[in-house]
Structure formats: C-alpha cells, structure tokens
Amino acid sequence: MAFHITADGKKLVTLIPGDGIGPECVEATRRIIEAAGAAVAWEERAAGASVFQQGVPSGVLPETIESITKTRVVLKGPLETPVGFGEKSANVTLRKLFETYGNIRPVREMPGVPTPFTGRRLDMVVVRENVEDLYAGIEHMQTPGVAQCLKLISRKGCEKIVRLAFEFARSEGRTKVHCATKSNIMKQTEGMLKRTFEAIAPEYPDIEANHIIIDNCAHQLVKRPEQFDVIVTTNMNGDIISDLTSGLIGGLGFAPSANIGSEVAIFEAVHGSAPKYAGKDVINPTAVLMSGVMMLRHLGEFEAAAKIENALLVTLEQGILTRDVVGDAKAVGTRAFTDTIIGNLGRQSENWRVREYKPIVLPDFPKAPDVVKAEVRRTIGADIFVETGQLPEQLGPALEAIAEGSALKLKMISNRGTKVYPSVGAMTDCVDHYRCRFIARDAAGDLNDAQILDLVQRIGSQYRWMHIEKLPEFDGEAGYTKAQGED
Amino acid sequence: MAFHITADGKKLVTLIPGDGIGPECVEATRRIIEAAGAAVAWEERAAGASVFQQGVPSGVLPETIESITKTRVVLKGPLETPVGFGEKSANVTLRKLFETYGNIRPVREMPGVPTPFTGRRLDMVVVRENVEDLYAGIEHMQTPGVAQCLKLISRKGCEKIVRLAFEFARSEGRTKVHCATKSNIMKQTEGMLKRTFEAIAPEYPDIEANHIIIDNCAHQLVKRPEQFDVIVTTNMNGDIISDLTSGLIGGLGFAPSANIGSEVAIFEAVHGSAPKYAGKDVINPTAVLMSGVMMLRHLGEFEAAAKIENALLVTLEQGILTRDVVGDAKAVGTRAFTDTIIGNLGRQSENWRVREYKPIVLPDFPKAPDVVKAEVRRTIGADIFVETGQLPEQLGPALEAIAEGSALKLKMISNRGTKVYPSVGAMTDCVDHYRCRFIARDAAGDLNDAQILDLVQRIGSQYRWMHIEKLPEFDGEAGYTKAQGED
Numbered sequence: 005m006a007f008h009i010t011a012d013g014k015k016l017v018t019l020i021p022g023d024g025i026g027p028e029c030v031e032a033t034r035r036i037i038e039a040a041g042a043a044v045a046w047e048e049r050a051a052g053a054s055v056f057q058q059g060v061p062s063g064v065l066p067e068t069i070e071s072i073t074k075t076r077v078v079l080k081g082p083l084e085t086p087v088g089f090g091e092k093s094a095n096v097t098l099r100k101l102f103e104t105y106g107n108i109r110p111v112r113e114m115p116g117v118p119t120p121f122t123g124r125r126l127d128m129v130v131v132r133e134n135v136e137d138l139y140a141g142i143e144h145m146q147t148p149g150v151a152q153c154l155k156l157i158s159r160k161g162c163e164k165i166v167r168l169a170f171e172f173a174r175s176e177g178r179t180k181v182h183c184a185t186k187s188n189i190m191k192q193t194e195g196m197l198k199r200t201f202e203a204i205a206p207e208y209p210d211i212e213a214n215h216i217i218i219d220n221c222a223h224q225l226v227k228r229p230e231q232f233d234v235i236v237t238t239n240m241n242g243d244i245i246s247d248l249t250s251g252l253i254g255g256l257g258f259a260p261s262a263n264i265g266s267e268v269a270i271f272e273a274v275h276g277s278a279p280k281y282a283g284k285d286v287i288n289p290t291a292v293l294m295s296g297v298m299m300l301r302h303l304g305e306f307e308a309a310a311k312i313e314n315a316l317l318v319t320l321e322q323g324i325l326t327r328d329v330v331g332d333a334k335a336v337g338t339r340a341f342t343d344t345i346i347g348n349l350g351r352q353s354e355n356w357r358v359r360e361y362k363p364i365v366l367p368d369f370p371k372a373p374d375v376v377k378a379e380v381r382r383t384i385g386a387d388i389f390v391e392t393g394q395l396p397e398q399l400g401p402a403l404e405a406i407a408e409g410s411a412l413k414l415k416m417i418s419n420r421g422t423k424v425y426p427s428v429g430a431m432t433d434c435v436d437h438y439r440c441r442f443i444a445r446d447a448a449g450d451l452n453d454a455q456i457l458d459l460v461q462r463i464g465s466q467y468r469w470m471h472i473e474k475l476p477e478f479d480g481e482a483g484y485t486k487a488q489g490e491d
Numbered sequence: 492m493a494f495h496i497t498a499d500g501k502k503l504v505t506l507i508p509g510d511g512i513g514p515e516c517v518e519a520t521r522r523i524i525e526a527a528g529a530a531v532a533w534e535e536r537a538a539g540a541s542v543f544q545q546g547v548p549s550g551v552l553p554e555t556i557e558s559i560t561k562t563r564v565v566l567k568g569p570l571e572t573p574v575g576f577g578e579k580s581a582n583v584t585l586r587k588l589f590e591t592y593g594n595i596r597p598v599r600e601m602p603g604v605p606t607p608f609t610g611r612r613l614d615m616v617v618v619r620e621n622v623e624d625l626y627a628g629i630e631h632m633q634t635p636g637v638a639q640c641l642k643l644i645s646r647k648g649c650e651k652i653v654r655l656a657f658e659f660a661r662s663e664g665r666t667k668v669h670c671a672t673k674s675n676i677m678k679q680t681e682g683m684l685k686r687t688f689e690a691i692a693p694e695y696p697d698i699e700a701n702h703i704i705i706d707n708c709a710h711q712l713v714k715r716p717e718q719f720d721v722i723v724t725t726n727m728n729g730d731i732i733s734d735l736t737s738g739l740i741g742g743l744g745f746a747p748s749a750n751i752g753s754e755v756a757i758f759e760a761v762h763g764s765a766p767k768y769a770g771k772d773v774i775n776p777t778a779v780l781m782s783g784v785m786m787l788r789h790l791g792e793f794e795a796a797a798k799i800e801n802a803l804l805v806t807l808e809q810g811i812l813t814r815d816v817v818g819d820a821k822a823v824g825t826r827a828f829t830d831t832i833i834g835n836l837g838r839q840s841e842n843w844r845v846r847e848y849k850p851i852v853l854p855d856f857p858k859a860p861d862v863v864k865a866e867v868r869r870t871i872g873a874d875i876f877v878e879t880g881q882l883p884e885q886l887g888p889a890l891e892a893i894a895e896g897s898a899l900k901l902k903m904i905s906n907r908g909t910k911v912y913p914s915v916g917a918m919t920d921c922v923d924h925y926r927c928r929f930i931a932r933d934a935a936g937d938l939n940d941a942q943i944l945d946l947v948q949r950i951g952s953q954y955r956w957m958h959i960e961k962l963p964e965f966d967g968e969a970g971y972t973k974a975q976g977e978d
C-alpha cells in the first residue's frame with residue numbers, strides 16, 4: 005500500500021468527522037496526534053447524514069471517494085443514516101467500496117476503568133471477516149412464509165482473513181491465534197475457515213494456532229478471557245464476539261477498530277454517533293483516539309503512536325476520566341480530557357506498558373477472480389425447492405411419478421433440513437417449503453443441463469418451484485451435505 | 492401434552508444415562524428426585540456411543556424412540572458420537588425426530604459459586620429456536636472455492652418460539668422479554684423473528700417486550716447482564732448467546748436446559764460427557780439435577796421441584812461444593828454432594844429464594860404444513876448464479892447478449908453481495924461465483940417457467956450455472972433484497 009505523501013513529507017489521511025459525537029471525538033484525536041508530532045496531514049471530507057440529506061443515496065460524496073482513492077487511509081467518526089434515506093448505511097458502503105475485508109478490534113484493560121474483570125489484564129484482538137458470510141445480504145422469500153438468506157464463504161475470503169490475523173499477531177508480538185467457527189454444524193462454509201486456518205497455520209510456527217467452536221468461545225470469553233490473544237472468525241460470529249469483548253473492558257468508549265483492505269484502511273471507533281451527547285463535551289474520545297493510534301502504526305508512525313498510548317494510560321491512571329466511566333459528578337469533559345492527554349505526552353506509566361509493534365506485512369493477493377480448480381467434476385443431482393401445502397406422503401409419490409422416465413430420480417425430501425420422505429418417523433412440523441433431492445439414475449454419470457431442466461419443467465407443470473441447486477461432485481467429493489436422517 | 496401414568500399413579504419418564512459422566516449425573520438426579528417424593532417412574536433406555544457401536548447409524552435405539560413416543564418426557568445425560576461413526580449426533584437426531592423447537596436455558600447466580608458477577612443476582616433465561624436457521628445444515632458448494640449454507644427462517648418457526656418465550660416468562664413470573672436479532676442486516680430472515688415478536692407481544696400486555704440487536708445483546712450481557720430476564724432468539728445467535736450466559740454464572744456445571752416440542756420435552760445439561768472425569772466421582776451433577784427440576788415443573792410436580800431447588804441452594808450456601816468450583820483440595824465428591832442435598836431436602840435458605848412457578852401453557856399449533864397466503868403474486872425475475880473466472884466487465888456484456896430476445900434482461904451482477912456490474916467503481920475482490928439478476932422486460936408482467944428456463948438454457952450454453960432463485964413479489968412487495976450498490 006503506497007501512501008500519499010504531501011510536499012512537506014507528511015502522510016495524507018482522509019478525515020471524516022461524521023455525525024453526532026463524531027466531530028468531537030475526531031477533533032480530540034486530531035489535536036492529540038498533531039501534538040504528538042506525527043508526520044500526518046489531513047484532507048477533510050464528508051459522509052453520513054448531511055450527505056444523505058443532500059440527496060446522495062449512498063451517503064458518501066464523490067470527492068470523499070476520490071480522496072480515499074488517493075490517500076488510502078481514512079480516520080472517521082460514526083455516520084448516521086437519517087430515517088427515510090434508504091436502507092444501506094454509508095459505513096457499509098465505504099467498507100464494500102474499498103473491500104476492507106478485515107475488521108480488527110483490539111481490547112485491553114485500561115487503568116482506572118473498573119469492570120468485573122479488572123486486574124486480569126485482558127489484552128486481545130478479534131479479527132473479523134468483513135465482507136462475506138450472511139452479510140452479503142442475499143435474501144429471497146422462498147414462499148410467503150419462509151425466508152432464506154445465503155451464507156457465502158469463499159476460500160479466498162478465508163485465506164485473506166487468516167493471513168491477516170497471523171500477520172497482525174506477529175506485528176504486535178502476540179503468540180496465539182484462535183480460529184472460532186461452527187464447523188461442527190456447517191462443515192462446508194464454517195468448515196472452510198477452519199480448514200484454511202489449519203492449512204496456513206504451519207507457515208507461522210512462531211504462533212500457537214488453536215481452533216475453538218464459536219459457542220464455546222463465547223463461553224470462555226466470559227469465564228476465562230485471559231486465555232485469548234487473537235481470535236479470527238467469520239463475519240456474523242465476529243460481529244457478536246467482538247461486541248462481547250468490548251463489553252469486557254469497559255464498553256464502547258474504549259473500543260477502537262480498523263477495517264483493513266489490500267488497498268485502503270479505514271480507522272474508526274466501534275461506537276455510533278450517540279446523538280444525545282452531541283456537542284455536550286461529555287463523551288469519551290478514547291475509542292476514536294485509539295483508532296487513530298492504530299492508524300499511526302499502519303502509517304509506520306510508531307513513535308507518535310506509542311507516545312499517545314503512553315500519555316493516555318498515564319491520564320487514566322491519574323484518575324482523569326470521562327462521564328461514561330465515573331458518572332457526571334467526578335468526570336472531566338471531553339476537551340479537558342484531551343488537554344490532559346496532550347499535557348501527558350512524553351510521560352510513561354510505571355504499571356501500564358505499551359506493546360512493541362513491528363510493521364505489519366499485509367498479505368498480497370492477486371486481483372483476478374479467485375478460481376479454485378477441480379481436476380474432475382460432475383453433476384450428480386439437483387435439489388429442487390417447491391412450495392406446497394401437501395404433506396410429505398402426498399408430495400413424495402407425486403414427485404416420483406413426475407420423475408419417471410427422466411434422467412433423475414427422487415432420493416428424499418426434507419423440510420427445514422430434516423428428512424421427511426421417505427419417512428423416518430420424525431414428528432417434523434412442516435412448513436410449505438420442501439427441498440426435493442433428485443439424483444442421477446446413472447450413478448456413474450454426469451448430468452447435463454438439458455436433463456436437469458427437463459425435470460424442472462416436469463415439476464413446474466404440477467408444483468410451484470422457486471429455487472434450484474445443482475449437486476456437484478468435485479474430485480470425487482460430494483459438494484453438498486446430507487439432510488438430517490438422510491443416508 | 493398427555494403424560495403416561497403408571498398403574499401406581501406416577502408419571503413415566505424415559506431416562507437415558509448417556510456417556511462419560513452422564514450416568515453419574517443422571518444417577519445423582521434420580522436419587523434426589525426419588526428422595527424428594529416426586530410422583531415419577533423411570534423407563535431406562537439407551538442412546539449414544541454404545542448404540543452407535545452396535546451399528547445403529549442414528550445412535551438411538553428403536554426401543555428408545557418407542558419409549559419416548561409413549562412417555563413424551565426424557566431426562567438424559569450427554570451423548571457421544573464415537574469417532575468413525577458418521578457425522579450426525581444422536582442429540583440432534585433426538586431433537587429433530589421429536590421436533591423440540593424450543594431450547595430453554597436458564598441461568599442464575601448460585602450461592603458459593605464465585606464469578607466476576609457475584610452479588611448481582613443474575614437470573615435469566617435464553618429461549619433459543621432449536622430446529623431451523625443455519626442448523627438445517629443445507630450446504631452446497633457453489634464452485635470448488637465457494638461454499639453456501641442456507642439460513643431458513645419460517646413464520647411458523649418464529650411464532651412458535653416467540654409464544655413459547657412469552658408463555659415461559661409467564662409461568663415463571665418473569666416480566667420482560669428481549670427479542671435479539673440481526674434484523675438490520677438480514678431484513679427478511681432475522682427480520683421475520685423481529686416482526687413476529689412485535690406482532691405477538693401485544694397479546695402479553697403483562698410482559699415488557701423489547702427488541703435488541705444481537706451484537707449489542709452480547710455486549711450488554713457482559714456489561715449489564717442484570718437488565719435481562721428472558722431473551723428469545725434464532726438458533727445460531729442463541730447458540731452463542733446461551734453459552735455466553737452459562738459462562739456468567741459459573742460454567743457448565745450449573746447450566747440446565749429443556750428442549751420443548753409440542754409433543755415431547757427433553758431435559759438435559761448443556762455440558763457434554765467430559766470423558767476424562769467419567770467414573771471418578773468428581774463431577775458436578777447440578778446441571779443435570781436442575782434439568783430434572785425443570786422436568787418436574789413440566790410434569791406439574793411443583794412441590795418436589797421447589798424442595799429440590801431449595802435443598803440445592805442450602806447445600807451450596809453451606810459451602811458443600813464440587814471440584815469445578817473450589818478445586819480438588821476443598822471439594823466434596825459427586826456422591827457426597829448428592830447425599831448432602833438429599834439430607835437438606837425440606838430445608839430452605841434465608842438468602843436464596845426459589846421462584847413461584849405456574850404451569851406453563853404450551854402454545855398449540857396445527858400439524859398441517861404451515862401456509863402463509865399471498866393474495867396476489869407474480870414472478871418478476873430470477874437470480875442465476877454462475878461460475879466463471881471472467882471479470883464482471885466481460886461477464887456483463889456477454890450475459891446481456893445472451894438474454895437478447897428473451898423475456899428477461901440483465902439488471903445487475905453481484906459478487907458476494909456487492910454489485911460489480913454495471914460498475915459502481917468499487918474495489919471489489921471477486922471470487923468465481925457471480926449472482927446475475929435478471930428481471931422481466933415487461934415490468935408489469937408475471938414470468939412463467941418456460942420464460943425463465945429459456946434464459947437458463949441460453950446461459951447454460953455458454954456459462955456454468957449451479958443455482959437459480961426466482962424473484963417473487965407477494966402482495967406487491969418484493970420478496971428479495973437488493974445487492975449492496977443496487978438501486
């Protein structure tokens with residue numbers, strides 16, 4: 005990633021103040037970064053509520069996109085989507101537009117910020133896949149009463165996030181990475197992250213690699229959180245887990261994040277615009293400040309980053325704390341808190357250390373569409389999803405009759421994943437959405453489109469179908485899972 | 492639900508000792524329940540490792556299924572699937588076979604069991620949907636490098652779990668239900684639970700109903716867990732959240748559960764068979780015991796249930812604790828712990844109260860397949876998923892040419908949910924799996940199968956497709972979501 009260097013040798017950063025408390029947090033951070041002497045220059049650009057209100061449906065101005073395309077680095081405040089201005093958030097637009105595939109969320113115990121875990125010196129990072137999974141948001145109503153969302157996981161997406169997690173661990177001197185998945189239930193999608201993790205881990209022999217089931221991970225995060233160092237996980241799991249971890253260390257005021265892409269990196273607090281506090285000089289700017297510190301390290305400004313982090317630790321240790329930590333009576337305002345940090349620049353705490361950071365080596369990936377090759381492949385069947393109020397014992401024989409004389413035969417029918425035909429005696433409560441699995445009559449054959457479409461046409465003459473999946477076999481391995489109860 | 496009553500007036504329960512530490516936990520529970528004078532009789536049956544090893548691929552014997560079909564109530568120990576005996580667990584088989592659609596997981600602070608939250612008197616229940624969602628386990632490899640799992644959510648499934656949550660809250664005198672979803676990202680699937688919750692909540696005016704975004708729920712559960720009473724959520728989210736909550740109160744030794752269906756209820760600890768402790772007289776039987784207490788209430792044996800729960804609280808308060816809580820040195824064994832509880836039957840703690848329970852009114856649902864009707868419906872397009880290593884700017888024009896003269900035209904192409912054609916200038920990193928959205932040339936029309944299959948055939952002559960979704964409109968509303976960047 006090549007940064008944009010200004011005439012006076014500074015690294016240019018696109019600065020987006022954002023909405024609500026955003027401008028206050030961003031201003032505090034900017035002042036502290038400048039006072040620390042970092043070689044950074046700013047290009048301020050707009051996104052969020054004001055841009056939506058100008059009639060830009062994405063919430064992001066063209067000159068903002070232009071600036072980011074040039075600077076490749078963004079420090080931003082939270083953005084709002086005003087009610088009535090579409091359904092896509094400007095944040096998601098930015099992440100998708102610049103393919104920031106990795107969301108990095110570090111948390112650590114902070115001096116003076118009491119939590120149920122105080123004294124246990126929690127210090128960990130969640131590395132969350134940021135673009136695929138259920139967040140692709142591909143939904144289709146299958147029937148008026150059954151909704152479907154596609155969970156998509158790619159080998160490339162897994163490789164990117166796993167490498168990022170290991171490289172990030174190395175750059176921070178961390179020694180352990182946990183990969184958290186639900187591979188025991190979703191062998192192909194969640195399993196893909198697990199398999200990719202296990203394949204890549206040996207390239208990082210200096211780092212201990214463990215797999216953990218995501219629900220156990222949530223359990224362990226409240227029972228014995230100090231066992232974790234880096235956790236890498238899929239998008240939806242990571243969303244939940246990373247919000248859990250920020251709860252462990254004192255809440256949103258202390259949770260920074262980075263959205264890392266191969267081209268662009270966006271630094272922002274985890275929190276939103278907390279509109280009720282906007283302009284009141286009461287909010288905690290630490291989350292945005294620590295996002296700024298992550299940005300400085302990303303830019304190679306290690307010295308300024310450490311200086312700021314040390315000054316922050318000293319300030320908190322002195323008991324200079326904002327409202328969210330100590331309540332109104334004992335709190336200092338946002339500006340006074342910022343001034344104290346600036347005054348503490350150059351000082352170091354006796355008790356609280358800053359990690360040693362090394363430059364991160366961002367994994368490099370080819371830009372062409374990723375293609376995983378299979379040597380041998382064939383299509384051995386098709387799942388055809390139909391809508392009907394019939395019972396399985398009516399639908400099954402009817403489909404068998406329909407498929408008579410075609411290249412495929414009915415293997416089984418499932419309802420929400422449980423085999424209901426031929427019956428295994430389950431008390432399954434059906435909905436009007438049946439997945440009907442057909443396989444080739446010729447077990448060694450490779451079905452062609454004409455054969456599958458012939459069957460679809462036959463079915464369509466008697467039933468309403470809305471969804472078709474081919475059943476592939478890649479290099480001799482079935483590319484689909486079996487239903488509960490299917491042999 | 493009609494229970495099976497024995498000749499001497501007792502309610503018959505199918506008892507499955509299970510694997511590993513299961514038999515010890517179940518034996519302790521059985522002894523305590525009998526000592527408490529509950530009108531319960533047992534029918535012991537097998538499932539798990541021994542059954543797999545007999546060559547039964549489901550891990551559940553026919554006579555076990557027969558017994559459950561008769562008794563409708565199961566108390567069970569954890570089950571193992573020995574390595575090499577298939578991929579479906581006997582637990583999942585039981586849950587699916589008897590359609591136990593609701594998983595109920597209560598946790599509460601226990602005397603003498605120190606946690607970071609000690610003194611905050613946590614006392615809450617997660618009600619998790621137990622059969623649909625991603626756990627339907629319907630996975631298809633879309634290309635050799637892209638895996639897909641279907642997240643399926645039905646209106647009926649949502650209604651069942653929401654009603655169960657409210658009825659359960661009522662039966663336990665609880666006053667608040669939170670519905671936790673990711674409806675902001677998945678408007679159709681997760682949104683369906685939210686909408687169903689909001690539609691049903693007014694029928695329970697005595698109970699406060701709130702919706703919370705699932706990631707914030709995880710955050711709040713560690714920051715201010717005492718705000719929660721009942722949380723109802725989808726299967727995957729509930730899996731993570733309920734394991735989180737059991738971590739809050741001292742771990743797996745204290746986490747009971749019930750799997751509730753319209754016909755059958757299965758009571759079991761959340762924990763597994765912990766094989767390393769099997770037969771060592773060191774494990775904590777509380778989780779199975781409290782599952783047994785839930786079962787007694789389900790059977791209407793309120794007095795015995797309260798007697799046991801009180802005796803347990805007294806025992807823990809006396810500092811009689813197992814290894815998992817106090818370590819080997821100070822611990823009592825499983826049998827001694829059990830004996831102490833039996834000795835304390837009839838006593839009550841001064842400081843720790845047992846809730847007042849009322850019989851639960853299980854929601855009643857018709858058995859026929861659920862059909863949600865749409866007055867008017869039409870098919871306005873189709874998403875066709877193709878595998879190709881081409882770039883969007885090659886694929887797009889090629890598909891436009893292919894669709895020329897057909898009833899549909901290309902609207903856009905997305906890659907993992909982000910629109911990549913026509914280009915919106917995003918830096919999207921593509922995989923070889925494109926979703927190609929075609930819509931009817933006649934905007935007011937209703938596409939028929941022949942028109943869609945004609946297009947599929949044309950595409951199939953030049954590209955490899957593996958997945959088709961019709962785009963429905965129900966009562967004037969689009970039954971699909973837009974891609975990121977799609978107008």
Ligand SMILES: NC(=O)c1ccc[n+]([C@@H]2O[C@H](COP(=O)([O-])OP(=O)(O)OC[C@H]3O[C@@H](n4cnc5c(N)ncnc54)[C@H](OP(=O)(O)O)[C@@H]3O)[C@@H](O)[C@H]2O)c1
Pocket residue numbers: 025081082083084085095256257272273274275276277278279286287288289290291328
């Ligand atoms: N990345 C982003 O741009 C982003 C992220 C999330 C949300 N949002 C947007 O922000 C808006 C508000 O969202 P929200 O109310 O759900 O979440 P929020 O803005 O994060 O605020 C939730 C609560 O967190 C506390 N809080 C957050 N930041 C704080 C800070 N810096 N200092 C002290 N306390 C802080 C406050 O708690 P108390 O009330 O307990 O004092 C606040 O009410 C929405 O429009 C949302 O879409 C944007």
Ligand SMILES: NC(=O)c1ccc[n+]([C@@H]2O[C@H](COP(=O)([O-])OP(=O)(O)OC[C@H]3O[C@@H](n4cnc5c(N)ncnc54)[C@H](OP(=O)(O)O)[C@@H]3O)[C@@H](O)[C@H]2O)c1
Pocket residue numbers: 512568569570571572582743744759760761762763764765766773774775776777778815
């Ligand atoms: N519903 C079920 O039947 C069910 C549920 C989950 C797992 N399983 C099966 O159980 C087997 C083992 O699974 P697992 O090791 O992942 O999980 P596990 O059996 O729950 O054991 C994990 C750890 O939890 C602690 N633990 C669990 N129950 C305890 C108790 N009653 N008293 C004291 N400590 C307890 C122990 O912790 P320490 O090591 O820290 O002492 C144990 O090593 C697997 O075959 C799995 O498939 C079955």
